[in-house]
Amino acid sequence: MTAAVEPTLTKALLADTTTVRLRPRYEGSNICTWIGFKHVNYLVEEAVLIHFAHCGMPARLLYEEYGLGLDVVGLDSRILHAFHLDDEAEAEVVPDTSPDDDTLGFKVTLRVDRDGSTLKAVTSKVRVSLRADTYLGRPTEIPGELARFTVGRLGAHRRAAEAARGAAAAAPAAAAAPAAAAAPAAAAAPVADAAPVAGRDEAAVLAALTEGRNAHAWKWNISYPSCHFTERLQMDGYLRLMEEAKDRFVRDRGISIKTLLDERQWIPVVPHSAIDIVDEALMEEDLYTVYTVEEIYKNFTYTSRMDCYVVRDGRLALTATGRIVHGYALIENRRDWHLVPFDRRVLDALGGKPDGS
Numbered sequence: 001m002t003a004a005v006e007p008t009l010t011k012a013l014l015a016d017t018t019t020v021r022l023r024p025r026y027e028g029s030n031i032c033t034w035i036g037f038k039h040v041n042y043l044v045e046e047a048v049l050i051h052f053a054h055c056g057m058p059a060r061l062l063y064e065e066y067g068l069g070l071d072v073v074g075l076d077s078r079i080l081h082a083f084h085l086d087d088e089a090e091a092e093v094v095p096d097t098s099p100d101d102d103t104l105g106f107k108v109t110l111r112v113d114r115d116g117s118t119l120k121a122v123t124s125k126v127r128v129s130l131r132a133d134t135y136l137g138r139p140t141e142i143p144g145e146l147a148r149f150t151v152g153r154l155g156a157h158r159r160a161a162e163a164a165r166g167a168a169a170a171a172p173a174a175a176a177a178p179a180a181a182a183a184p185a186a187a188a189a190p191v192a193d194a195a196p197v198a199g200r201d202e203a204a205v206l207a208a209l210t211e212g213r214n215a216h217a218w219k220w221n222i223s224y225p226s227c228h229f230t231e232r233l234q235m236d237g238y239l240r241l242m243e244e245a246k247d248r249f250v251r252d253r254g255i256s257i258k259t260l261l262d263e264r265q266w267i268p269v270v271p272h273s274a275i276d277i278v279d280e281a282l283m284e285e286d287l288y289t290v291y292t293v294e295e296i297y298k299n300f301t302y303t304s305r306m307d308c309y310v311v312r313d314g315r316l317a318l319t320a321t322g323r324i325v326h327g328y329a330l331i332e333n334r335r336d337w338h339l340v341p342f343d344r345r346v347l348d349a350l351g352g353k354p355d356g357s
Helices: 011-015 037-054 059-066 156-170 173-181 202-210 235-252 257-264 344-351
Strands: 018-022 029-031 068-079 089-095 104-114 117-132 215-221 266-277 286-297 301-312 315-331 337-340
Touching: 011 037, 011 089, 018 037, 037 059, 037 068, 037 089, 037 104, 037 117, 037 235, 037 266, 059 068, 068 235, 089 117, 202 215, 202 286, 215 235, 235 257, 235 266, 235 286, 235 301, 235 315, 257 266, 266 337, 286 315, 286 344
Parallel strands: none
Antiparallel strands: 018 089, 068 117, 068 266, 089 104, 104 117, 215 286, 266 315, 286 301, 301 315, 315 337
């Protein structure tokens, strides 16, 4: 019997915990000194990248030596305490890859000091795929230890999960129920996926995407600053889109960010966001983004869904899907805020009355 080969490249990556001190970027402080959810997620991503580097596999080496692009394909973050400008976070990255998973999983915790105490500010689940680069020719030989996590196209993990769910659905209900309960919040397929669009103009496609839904949609040509590894839209590009989607939706409904700031000193706050990349979107492709308000909870928070599509072979192809929870907070002073309930104007606007009346 041949002895099992002891992993060397991935041993630390799959077992060691990395702790690092990080500061949010100045760009993320848009209102007073609070840091928005997008830049909080940037801290999570940076912590994972540092973990790879500490374990001897920085993103640069993976790409230049092995032709592997390090892609964050799943990001699910809960913000428990707000970050401020100049906060220093302690980021802890704990590997969380199951034996049968083809993505690298991590649990990330961000802690911050407040009045002599250390608080758990953010918890996040992150999934990473190693995408084999073919843009610059055939990649070099990939080490066997990394082959399990290597994909030829992003979204392989999602397609495998969908196949598993399909198999579970065919099994007895008692066996299928646990599998359904374990599905990530952002994983349900939207109704517009694979809809034919051949011969339709932009307005018709947008109308079809929002028909019968409490939604706003727009088309955007993917620009290179939102891409990486030469050709594809990366996770932080989708984070920017999710932030822009909220901005576009409330502006369309007559309660723009600036309107509520000027009239009430209300700001949007985000306790939870999640994004899954399910296929690739390429530089200079047209991306259709749909932002749909799904649920308003006790007049304090609302959950919205974001779905992103490109057109492939005359049909819409889903490339990313996610959810985000928003509330509103009243600015008390330059340092403090507190959550406020939605009034009738805001409820009507969020619920589908564009004039907010």
